[in-house]
Each structure stands twice: as C-alpha cells, then as structure tokens.
Amino acid sequence: MLQTAQRSAKSKTKKPAPPHERFLEAFRWMLLSRTLEEKLVSLYRGGLITGGVYIGKGQEAVSAACGLFLQKGDIFAPLIRDQAGRSAFGEPLLDVTRTYLGSRLGPMRGRDGNIHRGRPRDNQLAMVSHLGAMISVTVGTLMAKRFKGEKNFVGLTCIGEGGMQSGAFHEGMNIAAVEQVPLVVVATNNHYAYSTPNDREFACHDLVDRAIGYGFESYSLDGTDLSACLDVIGGAVRRARAGRPPQLVVAEMLRLSGHGEHDDASYVTDEIKRQPFARDCLKVAEQRIVDLNLMDAETLAEWRRDAVAQVDEAIATAQKEAPPEGDKEDWCAISTRDLVDSLE
Amino acid sequence: MSITYLEAIREAQAKLLRDDERVFIYGQDVGGTFGGAFKATKGLAKEFPGRVLNTPISEDAMVGTAIGAAIQGMRPIVEMQFADFSSIALNQILNNAGTHYWRTNVPVPITVRLPSGGTKGSGPFHSQSMESIYAHYPGLIVVTPATVEDAYTMLIEAVAIDDPVIYCEHKYLYYHLKAEKLPDDGLPMGKARIAREGRDLTIVSYSAMLHETLAVAEQLTGEGFEIEVVDLRSVKPIDTNTVLASVARTGRLLCVGESFPWGSVTAEVIARVAAEGFHLLDAAPQRLNAKDTPIPYHPNLWSAHRPNAQKIAAKARALLRE
Numbered sequence: 293m294l295q296t297a298q299r300s301a302k303s304k305t306k307k308p309a310p311p312h313e314r315f316l317e318a319f320r321w322m323l324l325s326r327t328l329e330e331k332l333v334s335l336y337r338g339g340l341i342t343g344g345v346y347i348g349k350g351q352e353a354v355s356a357a358c359g360l361f362l363q364k365g366d367i368f369a370p371l372i373r374d375q376a377g378r379s380a381f382g383e384p385l386l387d388v389t390r391t392y393l394g395s396r397l398g399p400m401r402g403r404d405g406n407i408h409r410g411r412p413r414d415n416q417l418a419m420v421s422h423l424g425a426m427i428s429v430t431v432g433t434l435m436a437k438r439f440k441g442e443k444n445f446v447g448l449t450c451i452g453e454g455g456m457q458s459g460a461f462h463e464g465m466n467i468a469a470v471e472q473v474p475l476v477v478v479a480t481n482n483h484y485a486y487s488t489p490n491d492r493e494f495a496c497h498d499l500v501d502r503a504i505g506y507g508f509e510s511y512s513l514d515g516t517d518l519s520a521c522l523d524v525i526g527g528a529v530r531r532a533r534a535g536r537p538p539q540l541v542v543a544e545m546l547r548l549s550g551h552g553e554h555d556d557a558s559y560v561t562d563e564i565k566r567q568p569f570a571r572d573c574l575k576v577a578e579q580r581i582v583d584l585n586l587m588d589a590e591t592l593a594e595w596r597r598d599a600v601a602q603v604d605e606a607i608a609t610a611q612k613e614a615p616p617e618g619d620k621e622d623w624c625a626i627s628t629r630d631l632v633d634s635l636e
Numbered sequence: 637m638s639i640t641y642l643e644a645i646r647e648a649q650a651k652l653l654r655d656d657e658r659v660f661i662y663g664q665d666v667g668g669t670f671g672g673a674f675k676a677t678k679g680l681a682k683e684f685p686g687r688v689l690n691t692p693i694s695e696d697a698m699v700g701t702a703i704g705a706a707i708q709g710m711r712p713i714v715e716m717q718f719a720d721f722s723s724i725a726l727n728q729i730l731n732n733a734g735t736h737y738w739r740t741n742v743p744v745p746i747t748v749r750l751p752s753g754g755t756k757g758s759g760p761f762h763s764q765s766m767e768s769i770y771a772h773y774p775g776l777i778v779v780t781p782a783t784v785e786d787a788y789t790m791l792i793e794a795v796a797i798d799d800p801v802i803y804c805e806h807k808y809l810y811y812h813l814k815a816e817k818l819p820d821d822g823l824p825m826g827k828a829r830i831a832r833e834g835r836d837l838t839i840v841s842y843s844a845m846l847h848e849t850l851a852v853a854e855q856l857t858g859e860g861f862e863i864e865v866v867d868l869r870s871v872k873p874i875d876t877n878t879v880l881a882s883v884a885r886t887g888r889l890l891c892v893g894e895s896f897p898w899g900s901v902t903a904e905v906i907a908r909v910a911a912e913g914f915h916l917l918d919a920a921p922q923r924l925n926a927k928d929t930p931i932p933y934h935p936n937l938w939s940a941h942r943p944n945a946q947k948i949a950a951k952a953r954a955l956l957r958e
Contacts, residue, residue: 412742428697432704463697625774626799627743633873
C-alpha cells in the first residue's frame, strides 16, 4: 500500500501536491521509519542483529522531506539517520531488513552492514563511515550528469554537525561551489557528535553562517517542525534544480537516541532535553494532524497497522533467507577478474 | 623523432580524450594554458574544452568527485601534483574507491596519476614512492611503468579498466627516458617483462629502479656474470609466475625498489618466492630499498638515501659470491 503511495508521489512531482497532502505523505514515511527502527532496536536487544543499529529518531521530519522532493534521476546520498528519507526516495524495506539481518540477498550481501547500504545504480549512494566523504562524491555524480547532457537533476546529501567539522566536508563544500553543481546539503545539528556536545565541536555563532564562506545559499530550520522541513528543504531542492548556487540547510533538533543502540546516551543533559528543539518531530506532526483535523483517528490507526504489517513482513522475509557463507563467497575486490592478485 | 616518457603520458591522455567522451582530467593546475606542474597535460585544455579542469587544492574532494563521476559512467583521470600529496586523498582512494565494488557490485573506474619518486633537491614531500601503501589495500590496481612504451599503453589500459587504477609515473624518467615512437599496443597489464635475459642472478625491479638495475647488469657482464632483469610493470597484481620462472633459471634473487623498506613491494616479492619457490633458491633472497628515513633534500644525502647502481652492484656481487 505504501509502495503505491510512493509511486504516486513520484508521479506527482511534476504537479506539486497540496500542502496537507504532502504533509501527510511525509508523516507516513516518518511513521514507517519510526516503526521499522523501533523493531530493529528490539531485534538488536534480542541479540538478533550483529553489529550496530543506528536510528534516526527525532530526525525523521528532516529526512523524510529530503527523500520526498527528489525525483527520478536525482541523486540521494543519505547518512546514518536517514531511514525516513531513504524510504521516501524509494529504498525497499527489504533492503533494510536484509542488510541488518545478514541475508545474502540484500544489496550488500553480508559484505557491509546497517546504514552503509545503497544502490548506486539507482542513484542512492552507499555511504562510507568517514564523515564528509560523500559530499564530493555527490558533486562528482552531478558533474557526470552535466557532462552527459542530462537536465533538471539535483543531488541531495545529508550530514550532521559532527561531520561538518571534518576536512572532507570543507573540501566537498568548496568544490561543490566551484563546480556550481545543483547540490543541496542538508545538515542536522542534533547537538551531539556521539557524546561530544556542540561547545566542543565548533565555536562559530551559527553553523549556517558557514554557507556564505563557501558560496552556498543557506537556510536555518526547526527540524522538529515537519511543515517547516517541507517548506525549507522543498524550497532548497527547487532552487538547486532551477540553477541557483548550491544550497545548505541547517536543521536543529535533538538526537532522541544514543549514537547507536549500544549507547545509552547518559551524557545528554536534562537541561538540553527541556529545550524546544528536543521535541519529537513525529509527535509534533501527529498533534498537527489532530489539531487541523487532517485525518480521522481510524485512518491514522490504519496507517499504523499498515506500517507494522510492512515491517513485520520485511523482517520475516529476511529472516527466512540464507546468510552468506565464507566458503561460497567470491573473495574478489575488483571486477577485472584477470587482474586479481593470485596470492592465497 | 623521439618522444619522452612525459610526452607519452600526455599523448596517451590526448588519445583518451579524443577517443572516449567519458574521459576528463581533474587536478591542480592541469587546465588553462598551464598544463600541469610537469606539463603532462600541456595544450589539452585548449584542445578539449571543458574536459581538462583545474581543481582547488583539495585532494580528498578531487578524488571524491572523480569517484562520483565514475559511478555515473565517466572515466576520470585525476592528476596528483605529486604522489606525496595523495596522502590527503587516502580516505577516498582506500575507503571509498577501494571498497565500492566489493560492497555494492558497482565498480569505480577512476585512474589516479601519481608523479612519484625522487629527483635531486626535491626533499621529503616531493619525492615519495607510495605504491606499497596502495597495493596493501584491497580493490585497487597499482601500476609502475618504467618505459616510454609502458607509460603510454598502460595509461590507456588503466582508463579502460573498470576498477580504480593507481598509475605511478616516475618523475626522474619524465625527461631522461626517450623512445623513437609510441607503440600501438604492449604487454597486458599484470604481466611482468623480462627486460634482460641472464642465468646467474634475477634482479626484480620496477619504475626508475629498472634503469639502475639494467646499468648494473651491463656492468657485471664485464665481470663474467649474466644478470636477468625482471620489470614488474604492475605491482598489484604481481606477476609471481614470471618472477618464479626467472628464479628457476638463475637460483638467486635480488629485489630493488625505491620506496621505504618496511612492507614494501620488494618484501612482498621475496615473501612469495620464499613461500612458493624456496627449492629454486641457491642463496637467501635479498632486497634493496631506500633508507628508512624521510627523503633528504641535499643531493649528497639523497643519492646516499636511495638505491643506485653502485649499491645494487655491491649487493648483486655479494649475492653472486654465495
């Protein structure tokens, strides 16, 4: 059902959806993402997932908006907390569950886990853990499209305030502006780089001020407000597509989880939890639906049941699938088989 | 008419730009009217507008951009101004380009040109040979052309290959090495070449050290020794079979490389011969590399730091006496 909704969303990109329709569509991706990630967390706690689980709790509004405004032919380079955006962009739930549960049928075939998954052939890039690295890679994809004569495309990549302090981020932003590619960089300041608070991450007044130094246009955003996310991120995507300079959006919110599920986030202070940016964007969006009577309670309950059903099905399918096996693996890191080094 | 090693690299790039619209060149000072710090792209920006592009001093982003373009079907050539500066791009080369095919099944056809190796007066940061570092990591092909012909054909082949290729071109050879003409084709990548036949000792070498080694082989002829010289051409993959076949003929092995000694290509060759051809050896295999210090600036120190014909000859004589 949701996959149908997604296809219709893609077809509607030519004609903008009415605000409430877009809001509800984004909310539904947020709901699916939250449902999926809560289930992944419980599987992790039950010892059924090897490696880490990294969730986007609290960042779904920003992320969903990122995925929602991209069209066929656009490039999406998501980061660690972008399940909502990945789903809205078109990533099948099975890609998620197969990767986390180690099915050999997943896109990474057991070779890489959790949030590193991607489908580069379908324009969803596969992130590496080294933060900032994907910005220049996204720039390169857009240069290629320009070389090939394609039109009307954009690239969108996500970063956190932690990754914004890397050298790769600086180089990537600068080269994006030099190349004048249609790029949107969506940065989330969730107030912690793993356990390190903002005051040990940067000393500038506001991260958004960096944009002018790079030659980007920029916007600040309350990342807990889905309407604002749709307006600002949608606007940035539209402006990049129209040939404006690269766009930087800096959204503020609190990470409502640990860095990963191995982390109890005990370092998050009570004071910061009381700040306005610490609101849960999903609850805020739901309250708006109720306040504006955008949907009746029964439909909302149906959406929840549907999300749970989709997630359960994707998990059940992946759990039935065989894992990769070392002695059947093709241990070959290059595609040119006759140039494989023959050392055993 | 003669053509230099450097001109061969330029001509290969001109041919690639002419024949393949997916190719573009990306690097510091490669474009405009300048044509690169060593002029390896001289005139190409004018001949191929929009396809030979100057970049900011951002090695990480240069390679990251090339990776993205390659994923989308282009064939970028990245010129590092000096091999030494590719250390800034290690993350993109090793962790992004090197892992991408394995992780996603989508290869990354980038070629990274590294002007490598020492020249007089270049000092610690403009002299390095980094092939061993790149060869250590999975997912990369590493080549070290030592002749004008190989400089030309291997660069064309590097761009044609679907995987990332680290192309180590030696700055000392840029102007010193000349050929009469460019070849139409050459030995395929991954195959070593017997640069000189002999029966008493195998010296395995590559890049600029090949020429020091050939000089030694010539010199030792006068002392009654016939030295077989193997030019590895590519250090990943290593053509172990050609090396083993040579050692089978000579019974003795010396490996010569310009890089730092620890974990070097020479160590890898000796490990393979010891493991797979121990019975072929009449004496313990030996190797010769640069000293394990940063590369010095002063010519007196530099010539003492790197392997040269004199040092290779001394090592060879000692090995031949065993």
